[in-house]
Each structure stands twice: as C-alpha cells, then as structure tokens.
Amino acid sequence: MTNDQILNKLIYNQKKVTYSNISDIFELNFKKISRLIPLLPSIKDDFVGIKKPSNDLFLLCHNKAPYTGTYTLTHKIKSQEIIINRPDICFKIYFDARLLEVTSICKETRINDSHPLITDCSDLAFQLELNLFMLRWLDYCLERYNGAEWSKSK
Known part of the structure; x- marks a missing residue:
C-alpha cells in the first residue's frame, strides 16, 4: 500500500471531518494531477x-x-448518437498554494447517497466526498495514462 493510500484510509475513516483532512487531500490531488499532466501550469486551452x-x-x-486555473478532466463516451462526458470532474487548481479542489462531479449534487458520512453531511463532508473521488480517479488515471502524450484538442 502506498503512502497516498494509507493517508487516504486514515482521513476517510475519521469520525469528524476537518478542513485539515480536506486540505491534505487537496495537496495529494495536486501532486497526482501534476504527475499526470506535467504541462498543466502552462495549459490555457483544451488538451x-x-x-x-x-x-x-x-x-x-x-x-x-x-x-489559478479551472479545468474539467473527463472521458468523452459515445452513447447512441450523443457524446457524454464521464466522470466530468470540474476542479480548481491553486498553483501557488499547490492545491487542487474539486468543485463538481457530473454536475450532480451527490455522488453517493449511502456514503459513510450521511448523518453528518456538512459542507466539509461533501468536500471530502468529492475530493476523495478525485483522489481515487487520479490513481486510476496515473495507472492508465502515466506518460501519455498531451496535445491541444482539435
């Protein structure tokens, strides 16, 4: 188990969500997106x-x-005659503070109605939920896309 995975489990299993927990995940997400897309600080177009x-x-x-920068990371999936963006994760990057904050996922208000924090679904708990989803998805992307060729989208 990697250090990121251990920290992820420790944060998620805590009973009380704090801004410090969430800030740790913001930092981890920034590190992971920086490994996935090394050119990110200079990207001003779709890639x-x-x-x-x-x-x-x-x-x-x-x-x-x-x-700062606001981006969406997604796959474009053709379903019948339309293109669907999934998981369609919108996030804000704070380059100077080295933080990544998820602002929405799939334009839905909840990604998991049975999440373990349902009894304490504060704004902090919701932020934790969104950013943990991003943390896990970035792990997936790093496995699949590490070393990918990034170019301007046509």
Missing part, C-alpha cells in the same frame, strides 16, 4: 491525453489565471 489502448483523456480549460 487531450492519448495513451493506447486506453480511451482518450480530455482536459478542458475553463479559465486560466497566473495563480
């Missing part, structure tokens, strides 16, 4: 990560300022 045999991974840039 696509290609690594065969995996599906392409899309990074959509919504806003890029000197110290």
